[in-house]
Amino acid sequence: MKIAVCVKHAVDESELKLDPTGKPLLAGAAGKMSAFDKNAVEEGLRLKSKHQGEVTVFMVGGPESKKTLKEALAMGADKGALIQADALTVDSFRTAEMLAAAIRKSGPFDVVMCSEGSSDTYSGQVPPMLAEFLGLPYVGYARKIEVSGQTARIERSLEDSIETVEAPVPFAVSVVSEINEPRYPTLIQIMQASKKPVEELNGEELSPRGDYKQVVVASMSSQPSTRKRVILEGSPDEAAAKLVEALVKEGVLK
Amino acid sequence: MKSVWVYSESDSVSNEVAAAAAEVAKGAGLDVQVIELGEARQGVSSPGGKLLIKGSVRNGDSAGAASSAIAKAAAELQPAAVLLGATRTGREIASRLAAKLRVGCMAEITKVATDGTALSGERSVFAGKVVARVSCPLPAVATVKVGAYPRLTAGSASVSEKEVGVVTDQVKVLSREKKTAGAVDLKSAKVIVSAGRGVKKKEDLPMLEELAKEMHGALGCSRPLSSDLGWLPEEHHIGLTGVTVKPDLYLAIGISGQLQHVAGMKDSKVVASINTDKDAPMFQASDYGIIGDLYLVVPALRKALAARG
Ligand SMILES: Cc1cc2nc3c(=O)[nH]c(=O)nc-3n(C[C@H](O)[C@H](O)[C@H](O)COP(=O)(O)OP(=O)(O)OC[C@H]3O[C@@H](n4cnc5c(N)ncnc54)[C@H](O)[C@@H]3O)c2cc1C
Numbered sequence: 033m034k035i036a037v038c039v040k041h042a043v044d045e046s047e048l049k050l051d052p053t054g055k056p057l058l059a060g061a062a063g064k065m066s067a068f069d070k071n072a073v074e075e076g077l078r079l080k081s082k083h084q085g086e087v088t089v090f091m092v093g094g095p096e097s098k099k100t101l102k103e104a105l106a107m108g109a110d111k112g113a114l115i116q117a118d119a120l121t122v123d124s125f126r127t128a129e130m131l132a133a134a135i136r137k138s139g140p141f142d143v144v145m146c147s148e149g150s151s152d153t154y155s156g157q158v159p160p161m162l163a164e165f166l167g168l169p170y171v172g173y174a175r176k177i178e179v180s181g182q183t184a185r186i187e188r189s190l191e192d193s194i195e196t197v198e199a200p201v202p203f204a205v206s207v208v209s210e211i212n213e214p215r216y217p218t219l220i221q222i223m224q225a226s227k228k229p230v231e232e233l234n235g236e237e238l239s240p241r242g243d244y245k246q247v248v249v250a251s252m253s254s255q256p257s258t259r260k261r262v263i264l265e266g267s268p269d270e271a272a273a274k275l276v277e278a279l280v281k282e283g284v285l286k
Numbered sequence: 287m288k289s290v291w292v293y294s295e296s297d298s299v300s301n302e303v304a305a306a307a308a309e310v311a312k313g314a315g316l317d318v319q320v321i322e323l324g325e326a327r328q329g330v331s332s333p334g335g336k337l338l339i340k341g342s343v344r345n346g347d348s349a350g351a352a353s354s355a356i357a358k359a360a361a362e363l364q365p366a367a368v369l370l371g372a373t374r375t376g377r378e379i380a381s382r383l384a385a386k387l388r389v390g391c392m393a394e395i396t397k398v399a400t401d402g403t404a405l406s407g408e409r410s411v412f413a414g415k416v417v418a419r420v421s422c423p424l425p426a427v428a429t430v431k432v433g434a435y436p437r438l439t440a441g442s443a444s445v446s447e448k449e450v451g452v453v454t455d456q457v458k459v460l461s462r463e464k465k466t467a468g469a470v471d472l473k474s475a476k477v478i479v480s481a482g483r484g485v486k487k488k489e490d491l492p493m494l495e496e497l498a499k500e501m502h503g504a505l506g507c508s509r510p511l512s513s514d515l516g517w518l519p520e521e522h523h524i525g526l527t528g529v530t531v532k533p534d535l536y537l538a539i540g541i542s543g544q545l546q547h548v549a550g551m552k553d554s555k556v557v558a559s560i561n562t563d564k565d566a567p568m569f570q571a572s573d574y575g576i577i578g579d580l581y582l583v584v585p586a587l588r589k590a591l592a593a594r595g
């Protein structure tokens with residue numbers, strides 16, 4: 033079974049600094065593997081161990097994202113493709129187009145795996161767009177994947193229900209975090225990862241933009257929090273009474 | 287006249303998106319068309335007209351079928367923009383529609399507007415730390431953040447029809463099972479009592495449910511409780527990956543206050559929290575905080591509420 037896993041090197045929101053006007057300092061900001069992509073890699077590895085085959089990691093990003101690609105290889109993926117582009121200025125559509133071109137180039141794959149959404153921008157757009165560009169059936173928000181022969185039975189986690197669907201192989205899928213517990217690479221695996229093959233591709237050459245007009249970010253800023261931050265002291269009974277009093281005064285308790 | 291189309295598989299979300307579309311259309315000389323797939327829905331309103339897309343597709347069909355049907359109609363009728371609700375299914379329909387039409391797609395936006403040449407809006411990024419102002423040349427597709435707009439409750443609308451024939455999806459739905467009974471409507475709740483991992487076991491949730499009831503509110507939760515632990519249906523989950531709420535009072539109980547959670551409740555009018563850890567980030571995002579064990583503070587709070595009569 034050939035499995036493609038799409039992994040993003042995301043901005044690490046907890047490390048992100050703002051300038052005095054509230055603008056995020058993105059140049060040189062720390063990054064990390066998009067949180068749920070660990071689940072996508074894990075699920076790819078799980079399918080591989082069950083059905084044999086190979087896991088290839090695909091990533092659209094700049095040179096700084098290599099570290100995340102290595103991490104996926106250390107977890108156990110066999111090889112990687114880094115599609116060079118400025119991940120912060122290409123939109124979901126272009127990211128998906130570039131991923132589709134690279135996947136088509138080294139395919140065909142039986143499964144194309146993503147996570148439900150990236151931890152920095154959480155759009156949930158790349159996976160369904162990718163499926164469209166590859167012409168594959170698509171199943172989003174998977175919490176369980178069982179492949180047998182030429183069909184996959186997948187459980188999807190929706191807001192109010194669990195849906196069980198059947199898709200033909202090959203298919204594209206996005207996973208939610210409760211699907212598995214991602215493994216941590218061992219020291220030996222981390223060392224071995226640097227020997228695994230990584231192909232480098234140029235995104236704009238691989239997939240020319242054409243006349244597509246993309247989404248642009250006009251500006252970014254933070255909103256300062258204006259909470260009162262009053263700590264109510266005392267025993268549980270005293271503190272609770274103070275809270276009720278404060279909430280009544282605020283007019284938010286009927 | 288060029289139109290702004292609206293679709294959501296959920297009636298209530300459709301009414302929110304219709305309110306957003308009314309804002310967009312206003313002043314830009316656009317008309318709003320709320321999409322119905324296959325059949326009209328009673329609970330769905332429009333500030334303009336309705337477009338009934340006919341063929342094999344039905345409201346609530348899979349993203350594959352719904353996006354194909356809307357794409358077919360859009361290729362002919364050329365709407366200026368298509369707005370969808372940012373539900374799990376809505377994100378999929380929007381993305382696939384944009385890919386099929388080869389137009390840009392903005393995600394999770396609020397404050398949607400147009401100057402007639404581009405669609406613009408705001409969205410939160412980096413787990414809610416930052417607001418980004420985004421825009422995309424028309425025609426464009428966008429998903430509107432659930433909970434960002436008040437629901438439209440307009441009356442009747444004129445209905446036009448478009449036949450698109452048979453659309454199919456290679457993915458077959460075998461079954462659909464409701465997560466747990468007792469749907470919650472956090473978007474219209476004035477008070478939300480929200481439970482986090484500080485709650486030790488599922489059996490302790492009724493205590494918080496009772497508290498919510500006594501405060502005339504509803505019970506919400508952090509992501510781990512609905513996703514990883516499965517103690518509550520996903521509809522209760524507040525934050526970046528769940529619902530956005532802005533009640534008069536948000537009471538966070540045993541919630542650490544990570545960015546992704548705060549992203550979903552930071553516009554609440556008053557925020558209070560109960561946590562054993564004095565350094566929990568939730569206190570920074572609160573107006574009132576009680577440093578203490580929820581198993582002691584919640585009963586005390588219920589007593590204090592009861593004492594008011
Ligand atoms: C991409 C991404 C998206 C995410 N989206 C969301 C989202 O939409 N919503 C969301 O909620 N999370 C989301 N998360 C997860 C988020 O980062 C946090 O992990 C989560 O919010 C933590 O939940 P919690 O506060 O309930 O649990 P914890 O972080 O474990 O906090 C539990 C808290 O309870 C306190 N506590 C323990 N015992 C007691 C007691 N007896 N009495 C009182 N307090 C006690 C502890 O001090 C602690 O502060 C997302 C994460 C990622 C990576």
Ligand SMILES: Nc1ncnc2c1ncn2[C@@H]1O[C@H](COP(=O)(O)O)[C@@H](O)[C@H]1O
Binds near residue numbers: 066131
């Ligand atoms: N730059 C990228 N490189 C590789 N995969 C990506 C990239 N951006 C998004 N993805 C994949 O698409 C998923 C959803 O991302 P998003 O649509 O940005 O929320 C991610 O979890 C990844 O699996």
